[in-house]
Amino acid sequence: MATKDLPDGIAILDFGGQYCHLIARRVRELNVYSEILPSDAQRADIEALNSVMNLKGIIFSGSPSSVKAQDALTLDPEILEMGVPVLGLCYGLQLLANMHGGRLEKAREYGVTKAYIDEPIGILEGLTSCEMVWMSHGDTVFEAPPGWKPLARTDRAPVAAMVHEEKQVWGLQWHPEVVHTEHGKEMLSNFVLKVCKAEPNWRPLDAVEEAVEKINSIVGDGRAIIALSGGVDSSVAAALAARALGGRLMAVHVDQGLMRMNESAGVYEAFKDRGLKLEVVDAKKRFLERLEGNIEPELKRKIIGEEFIRVFEEKAREFNADYLIQGTIYPDRIESGLTKNSDTIKTHHNVGGLPSTMEFKQVIDPLEDLYKDEVRGLGERLGLPKELVWRQPFPGPGLAVRIVGPVTEEKLEVLRRADAIVVEEVEKHEFSDGLWQYFAVLTDTKSTGVKGDERAYGYTVAVRIVESIDAMTANFSFAPWEVLERISNRIGNEITSVTRIVYDITHKPPSTIEWE
Numbered sequence: 001m002a003t004k005d006l007p008d009g010i011a012i013l014d015f016g017g018q019y020c021h022l023i024a025r026r027v028r029e030l031n032v033y034s035e036i037l038p039s040d041a042q043r044a045d046i047e048a049l050n051s052v053m054n055l056k057g058i059i060f061s062g063s064p065s066s067v068k069a070q071d072a073l074t075l076d077p078e079i080l081e082m083g084v085p086v087l088g089l090c091y092g093l094q095l096l097a098n099m100h101g102g103r104l105e106k107a108r109e110y111g112v113t114k115a116y117i118d119e120p121i122g123i124l125e126g127l128t129s130c131e132m133v134w135m136s137h138g139d140t141v142f143e144a145p146p147g148w149k150p151l152a153r154t155d156r157a158p159v160a161a162m163v164h165e166e167k168q169v170w171g172l173q174w175h176p177e178v179v180h181t182e183h184g185k186e187m188l189s190n191f192v193l194k195v196c197k198a199e200p201n202w203r204p205l206d207a208v209e210e211a212v213e214k215i216n217s218i219v220g221d222g223r224a225i226i227a228l229s230g231g232v233d234s235s236v237a238a239a240l241a242a243r244a245l246g247g248r249l250m251a252v253h254v255d256q257g258l259m260r261m262n263e264s265a266g267v268y269e270a271f272k273d274r275g276l277k278l279e280v281v282d283a284k285k286r287f288l289e290r291l292e293g294n295i296e297p298e299l300k301r302k303i304i305g306e307e308f309i310r311v312f313e314e315k316a317r318e319f320n321a322d323y324l325i326q327g328t329i330y331p332d333r334i335e336s337g338l339t340k341n342s343d344t345i346k347t348h349h350n351v352g353g354l355p356s357t358m359e360f361k362q363v364i365d366p367l368e369d370l371y372k373d374e375v376r377g378l379g380e381r382l383g384l385p386k387e388l389v390w391r392q393p394f395p396g397p398g399l400a401v402r403i404v405g406p407v408t409e410e411k412l413e414v415l416r417r418a419d420a421i422v423v424e425e426v427e428k429h430e431f432s433d434g435l436w437q438y439f440a441v442l443t444d445t446k447s448t449g450v451k452g453d454e455r456a457y458g459y460t461v462a463v464r465i466v467e468s469i470d471a472m473t474a475n476f477s478f479a480p481w482e483v484l485e486r487i488s489n490r491i492g493n494e495i496t497s498v499t500r501i502v503y504d505i506t507h508k509p510p511s512t513i514e515w516e
């Protein structure tokens with residue numbers, strides 16, 4: 001029974017797919033409330049959501065696993081009998097097909113793919129006969145289950161969309177929630193507003209007020225320190241925390257020796273006059289000592305995560321603070337495998353990289369449910385300078401994850417110089433406006449060169465320039481040749497120990513943005 005005071009809403013079952021949270025965000029962008037539940041939620045758990053919303057529909061997310069695996073995630077079948085429309089995305093579609101006697105086989109599809117829409121009805125209403133959609137799956141539905149109608153296909157997926165019309169259960173093999181699906185928003189809007197008939201009358205809470213309240217409710221009249229790397233996320237988190245705590249907050253910037261050229265000095269300059277207590281800690285020696293000889297990327301990340309905490313603990317003791325505030329955002333959590341069923345892609349230093357014991361009463365992440373573009377929006381509202389809000393992201397583990405293999409002072413110096421050239425040359429050109437990140441990587445491959453008529457045997461530097469909206473997916477940039485040539489000439493001429501420069505032409509997926 002619908003309750004007038006409650007918003008209409010959609011339940012999302014999380015099977016561990018990388019984009020699950022994005023589905024919730026897209027539904028909320030339609031001004032319809034949404035809640036994410038783990039995939040083992042029972043019908044009663046979903047019914048219980050009716051205390052906060054009028055349940056209008058259910059979406060099943062994608063998953064890193066296969067429906068054919070022995071320990072495959074399943075579904076309480078009662079959920080399909082709740083009388084509200086259901087939409088299965090990717091693994092969600094495969095699960096529906098598998099449960100009802102469809103035929104699945106291994107057939108991989110990856111990236112932007114042409115989908116031929118044979119039946120433009122329901123969630124596909126208003127679409128053209130050929131749509132560009134984002135695929136990322138290994139299992140494929142070859143035959144729809146009896147009683148289900150196939151709606152769309154691709155060159156490799158005979159059933160890329162299907163429906164059980166009577167029960168209003170829909171399935172899409174592709175991901176309408178990612179920006180690469182050209183009309184993804186229309187597909188989700190068709191499902192939420194037309195098929196489920198949800199009223200778009202929900203408005204999100206003010207994000208600044210919400211975050212300030214969250215910090216206040218945890219810290220009370222205590223003290224906190226904020227980990228300020230100087231990147232967008234920690235700067236926005238610092239501005240929010242300063243609003244909440246005023247003089248009971250101290251910002252700590254750790255120079256772990258893995259910074260880009262002039263980075264820490266720049267952070268000090270940007271924040272010294274902003275009414276924030278700020279301390280810059282020179283911790284170069286201890287980080288490099290702990291990293292010495294370690295080549296495994298995940299281990300490097302964990303060492304760095306732990307060492308950061310140890311420095312923060314020391315500073316917190318001096319300031320008498322019990323809480324640590326960080327600028328962790330949602331993609332950091334999902335990549336670190338922190339949501340149930342999701343796979344660990346890489347352990348972000350400030351999430352999975354935290355040590356198991358810490359002196360803090362609690363670590364507070366006021367931005368933990370937000371994406372970078374939302375954080376930037378907050379930063380602008382909080383009046384942070386444009387250069388800071390629109391800075392390219394820089395990972396907490398810094399250049400350590402851009403040096404493949406062991407990190408040494410000498411390699412750091414080579415990389416810093418190469419990176420500064422990439423940044424300088426890219427920023428001279430207007431194409432830099434639309435970029436997410438541009439940087440140099442020091443690979444562990446050496447190669448033969450010729451410098452000044454002499455044989456040289458030196459490092460290979462990779463140049464990475466990517467475009468992205470939320471870092472969940474990214475494309476390498478079609479950077480102008482003349483920019484790449486200038487970068488290559490300068491690195492080759494100015495850094496004696498580099499004999500080869502290559503351009504990284506991999507999207508994410510299959511690569512990640514950082515090399516480690």
Ligand code: XMP
Nearest residue numbers: 347348349393394395396397471512513514
């Ligand atoms: P990947 O390499 O996973 O990176 O595609 C996605 C975005 O996250 C940044 N990144 C990190 N940021 N701590 C951070 O603060 C980390 O451990 C970390 N690892 C990656 C990366 O620069 C990119 O923008």
